[in-house]
Amino acid sequence: MKLKLKVWRQPDAQTPGRLVDYLAEAKPDMSFLEMLDVVNEGLIVKGDEPIAFDHDCREGICGSCSMVINGRPHGPRDRTTTCQLHMRSFEDGDTVVIEPWRSSAFPIQKDLVCNRSSFDRIIASGGFISAPTGSAPDANAIPIRKSDADRAFDASACIGCGACVAACPNASAMLFVSAKISHLGKLPQGQPERYTRALSMVEQMDAEGFGSCTNHGECEAACPKGISVENIAQMNRDFLKASVSKRPEVAAGGAG
Amino acid sequence: MKLDPKIPSGPLTEKWNHYREHVKLVSPGNKRKYKVLVVGSGLAGASAAASMGELGYQVECFCYQDSPRRAHSIAAQGGINAAKNYHNDGDSAFRLFYDTIKGGDFRSREANVYRLAETSVRIIDQCVAQGVPFAREYGGLLDNRSFGGAQVSRTFYARGQTGQQLLIGAYQALERQIGLGTVKMFARHEMLELIVVDGVAKGIVVRDMVSGKIESHMADAVCLASGGYGNVFYLSTNAKGCNTTANWRAYKKGAAFANPCYTQIHPTCIPVSGDHQSKLTLMSESLRNDGRVWVPKRKEDRLKHPSSISEADRDYFLERKYPSYGNLAPRDISSRSAKEVCDEGRGVGPTGLGVYLDFADSIKRLGKQKIQEKYGNLFEMYERITDENPYEVPMRIYPAVHYTMGGLWVDYELMSTVPGLFVLGEANFSDHGANRLGASALMQGLADGYFVLPYTIGNYLANVKPSDRPSADHVEVKKAEQNVQSRIEKLLSIKGKTSPAHFHRELGKIIWDYCGMARNKEGLEKAISLVQDLKKRFWSDVSVPGSGQSLNQALEHAGRVADFIELGELMCRDALQRSESCGGHFREEWQTPDGEAKRDDQQFCHVAAWEYQGESQEPLRHEEPLHFENVELATRSYK
Numbered sequence: 001m002k003l004k005l006k007v008w009r010q011p012d013a014q015t016p017g018r019l020v021d022y023l024a025e026a027k028p029d030m031s032f033l034e035m036l037d038v039v040n041e042g043l044i045v046k047g048d049e050p051i052a053f054d055h056d057c058r059e060g061i062c063g064s065c066s067m068v069i070n071g072r073p074h075g076p077r078d079r080t081t082t083c084q085l086h087m088r089s090f091e092d093g094d095t096v097v098i099e100p101w102r103s104s105a106f107p108i109q110k111d112l113v114c115n116r117s118s119f120d121r122i123i124a125s126g127g128f129i130s131a132p133t134g135s136a137p138d139a140n141a142i143p144i145r146k147s148d149a150d151r152a153f154d155a156s157a158c159i160g161c162g163a164c165v166a167a168c169p170n171a172s173a174m175l176f177v178s179a180k181i182s183h184l185g186k187l188p189q190g191q192p193e194r195y196t197r198a199l200s201m202v203e204q205m206d207a208e209g210f211g212s213c214t215n216h217g218e219c220e221a222a223c224p225k226g227i228s229v230e231n232i233a234q235m236n237r238d239f240l241k242a243s244v245s246k247r248p249e250v251a252a253g254g255a256g
Numbered sequence: 257m258k259l260d261p262k263i264p265s266g267p268l269t270e271k272w273n274h275y276r277e278h279v280k281l282v283s284p285g286n287k288r289k290y291k292v293l294v295v296g297s298g299l300a301g302a303s304a305a306a307s308m309g310e311l312g313y314q315v316e317c318f319c320y321q322d323s324p325r326r327a328h329s330i331a332a333q334g335g336i337n338a339a340k341n342y343h344n345d346g347d348s349a350f351r352l353f354y355d356t357i358k359g360g361d362f363r364s365r366e367a368n369v370y371r372l373a374e375t376s377v378r379i380i381d382q383c384v385a386q387g388v389p390f391a392r393e394y395g396g397l398l399d400n401r402s403f404g405g406a407q408v409s410r411t412f413y414a415r416g417q418t419g420q421q422l423l424i425g426a427y428q429a430l431e432r433q434i435g436l437g438t439v440k441m442f443a444r445h446e447m448l449e450l451i452v453v454d455g456v457a458k459g460i461v462v463r464d465m466v467s468g469k470i471e472s473h474m475a476d477a478v479c480l481a482s483g484g485y486g487n488v489f490y491l492s493t494n495a496k497g498c499n500t501t502a503n504w505r506a507y508k509k510g511a512a513f514a515n516p517c518y519t520q521i522h523p524t525c526i527p528v529s530g531d532h533q534s535k536l537t538l539m540s541e542s543l544r545n546d547g548r549v550w551v552p553k554r555k556e557d558r559l560k561h562p563s564s565i566s567e568a569d570r571d572y573f574l575e576r577k578y579p580s581y582g583n584l585a586p587r588d589i590s591s592r593s594a595k596e597v598c599d600e601g602r603g604v605g606p607t608g609l610g611v612y613l614d615f616a617d618s619i620k621r622l623g624k625q626k627i628q629e630k631y632g633n634l635f636e637m638y639e640r641i642t643d644e645n646p647y648e649v650p651m652r653i654y655p656a657v658h659y660t661m662g663g664l665w666v667d668y669e670l671m672s673t674v675p676g677l678f679v680l681g682e683a684n685f686s687d688h689g690a691n692r693l694g695a696s697a698l699m700q701g702l703a704d705g706y707f708v709l710p711y712t713i714g715n716y717l718a719n720v721k722p723s724d725r726p727s728a729d730h731v732e733v734k735k736a737e738q739n740v741q742s743r744i745e746k747l748l749s750i751k752g753k754t755s756p757a758h759f760h761r762e763l764g765k766i767i768w769d770y771c772g773m774a775r776n777k778e779g780l781e782k783a784i785s786l787v788q789d790l791k792k793r794f795w796s797d798v799s800v801p802g803s804g805q806s807l808n809q810a811l812e813h814a815g816r817v818a819d820f821i822e823l824g825e826l827m828c829r830d831a832l833q834r835s836e837s838c839g840g841h842f843r844e845e846w847q848t849p850d851g852e853a854k855r856d857d858q859q860f861c862h863v864a865a866w867e868y869q870g871e872s873q874e875p876l877r878h879e880e881p882l883h884f885e886n887v888e889l890a891t892r893s894y895k
Contacts, residue, residue: 012806029529029530029532034533034534041757041758044755044757044799044800044801045753045755045799047751047801049801049802049808049810050801052807056321056328056495056496057496058495058534058535058537059331059537059538059637060640061330061331061417062321062328062330062331062495063326064321064322064326084637086643088643109466109807110466110806110807113807115322115466116322117322120431120434123325123428123431124432124434124435125435126435127428128387128431128432129386129428130432131385131386131387131429132310133303133310133382133429133706133707133710134706134707135385136378136382136384136385137381138381139340139380139383140340140342140397140398142384143392144396145396146393149389149390152387153389153421156387156421157420159420160323160325183387183389187389189384190387
């Protein structure tokens with residue numbers, strides 16, 4: 001099959017970018033990234049710079065892929081990352097527009113590659129359970145209801161790709177942030193820090209310049225792992241409760 | 257070069273306790289004066305960086321991805337072993353130790369493996385405390401499943417995404433330390449040289465992959481947790497970015513490379529569909545708990561629809577050959593059996609390189625819903641890639657490169673032959689011998705990072721003065737930076753006609769054909785000359801467009817392929833010298849009458865560690881003898 005590609009090319013963060021046309025030949029069994037590999041090899045042997053894009057595991061779990069394909073993050077197939085999208089989802093003769101994630105909190109570094117370190121900083125601000133190595137009790141000491149463990153798992157399936165941000169008209173990161181808050185908040189181990197976690201993660205999210213949620217639900221539709229917007233409701237509840245019950249920290253020096 | 261494994265004295269079960277009780281310590285006040293570098297942020301790297309940050313060391317961590325959370329540990333599906341014996345089925349640290357030693361075909365160190373087995377139980381505790389959502393039973397306690405090479409259920413899992421959940425746990429611990437300022441993270445930074453001053457590892461040279469800037473980082477110790485080298489085969493289940501560059505740079509600076517020929521070919525992967533294929537996808541070994549592996553008995557039936565082949569005309573070859581382990585025979589054995597039936601012309605699918613993994617019986621027995629609960633995401637992944645529904649048609653699978661047991665040689669303290677250079681996780685060679693059992697890689701990565709290195713590094717640093725750390729303008733640092741710079745310039749200046757990917761594919765084919773599932777003397781000798789020729793062509797005809805001063809993925813790939821080519825040659829040399837069959841290393845000349853691997857314990861009960869001798873010199877092979885005091889060297893049988 002033959003396709004016409006319109007790909008976002010941008011040399012670096014400072015230089016303006018534009019859409020550039022390419023012709024691609026593909027087979028239905030190829031993955032979308034394999035189709036781009038072929039285009040890139042063609043460019044390389046001509047001495048032209050290949051299209052830069054993030055990818056790594058190519059099995060839908062590392063979260064590196066970050067392409068908007070024909071206006072949809074990760075392309076036309078539901079619950080599928082770009083690397084797991086196959087060319088059989090396209091028709092011969094199609095025009096395919098490929099752009100990077102667009103959000104000021106994800107500045108473009110080159111072509112389709114953007115900087116998502118804002119997500120890491122949000123996790124660093126509180127997206128964890130403080131359990132220093134060596135301090136853990138026996139794993140079966142605290143039974144966890146299966147349904148709680150399963151729901152925590154559903155939220156923890158997030159791969160941190162950022163499609164939710166790319167899909168949201170406000171470039172909100174609330175699906176990502178809330179998935180972590182739900183994951184840890186559903187587990188007994190996550191309770192001691194539950195409310196401080198909600199406060200600090202939301203604060204960091206705002207500081208990074210992500211927008212607010214206005215209930216469009218585009219994030220859930222774009223999420224390759226099917227993370228539910230229910231998590232946002234959970235986050236809002238935790239955040240609200242934390243905000244009204246917040247008290248200054250009590251700290252006093254030891255008396256020897 | 258002297259290979260001193262530094263195994264503590266005393267009985268096997270007491271070695272690690274004794275070590276920990278007598279190891280030198282660094283006081284909390286002094287820890288913050290030491291700087292430690294960690295290259296890689298997978299299970300081993302992230303857990304080590306986080307744990308050392310918690311201890312108070314100044315840590316810097318590097319990864320080539322845009323975030324430490326993307327390291328390839330994330331793709332591990334099936335599970336992690338631990339000798340918890342929660343299921344009362346007779347498991348113990350000794351049994352896990354024995355299974356691992358036997359699984360590795362008696363080519364690993366007893367003391368290391370026992371430490372791994374006894375540490376395994378603490379890993380599960382640690383991960384649960386971090387919030388890893390392992391599968392649970394209705395009573396709220398942890399669930400287990402079985403994996404290959406074991407007759408107990410000791411594998412903890414989180415659906416088919418165990419690696420993801422464990423890595424996110426370690427990543428969150430790492431991010432916590434980054435937030436607290438004890439760890440500094442350098443994402444999109446690639447290590448391109450090891451800095452050795454007076455024979456001691458003192459830093460690394462990295463390239464900022466966005467700006468192209470070459471920077472040196474000085475430290476009191478360097479830890480490589482940079483993963484395996486499976487991508488030497490081009491097609492593997494590894495992530496596209498996985499590479500051997502950090503390890504290879506260290507090898508060229510004096511770190512011995514041990515057992516490079518020990519590579520694992522995993523039996524259950526989705527078969528290759530065409531020349532465009534960029535990577536292979538694993539289907540978790542856990543599927544063999546409920547799936548039955550078969551091919552038609554007769555060649556003529558191989559293209560028939562599987563449902564039209566009657567029970568009597570099917571050959572469930574693993575159940576037939578290995579009745580006591582059946583479909584859960586270890587990986588090397590299962591892979592070779594699949595190759596065998598395909599070589600006989602009974603392979604299924606358009607290429608004839610495939611066998612069925614059939615769930616029909618389990619769906620009948622347990623219901624579709626139960627199967628969906630256990631393997632739903634794997635079935636979905638299979639369908640996405642192949643466009644076939646495995647609930648209705650049996651999966652087609654074929655072996656693919658998955659893991660490398662070889663790696664940099666380390667002693668009991670995980671230190672390489674370069675003092676101050678530690679190697680963790682898949683990047684080292686230490687625990688899996690000639691074949692790794694399923695669900696043991698996650699265990700080893702986390703054992704090394706959470707519970708081994710934090711102790712052993714203290715023993716080293718206690719004898720190092722932080723004030724002796726060389727400055728960044730030391731002559732060795734400048735030399736290392738110059739090496740990196742001139743290599744990059746060389747790659748950019750060739751301006752040939754062939755893409756790095758093309759060379760990579762060519763290399764992969766050579767290694768797969770001659771140093772893959774079956775090897776022989778003639779083939780290996782041929783492979784060595786083919787690889788040498790490939791190297792010459794690479795350095796005269798590779799095309800790397802763009803500049804070194806910006807994000808340049810062709811340049812990154814070219815540098816990695818150059819190192820893979822050299823490693824490929826070393827693998828073939830190692831395979832050629834090891835005139836025996838063991839685990840994943842199957843030499844056709846050494847097999848039993850029924851086609852099983854035949855070890856030669858008289859000649860080869862040792863680790864082979866290779867020392868670099870210079871550009872045009874043959875490397876030197878050293879031996880570390882393996883002593884078995886607690887297990888008997890037996891012929892591995894799963895019959």
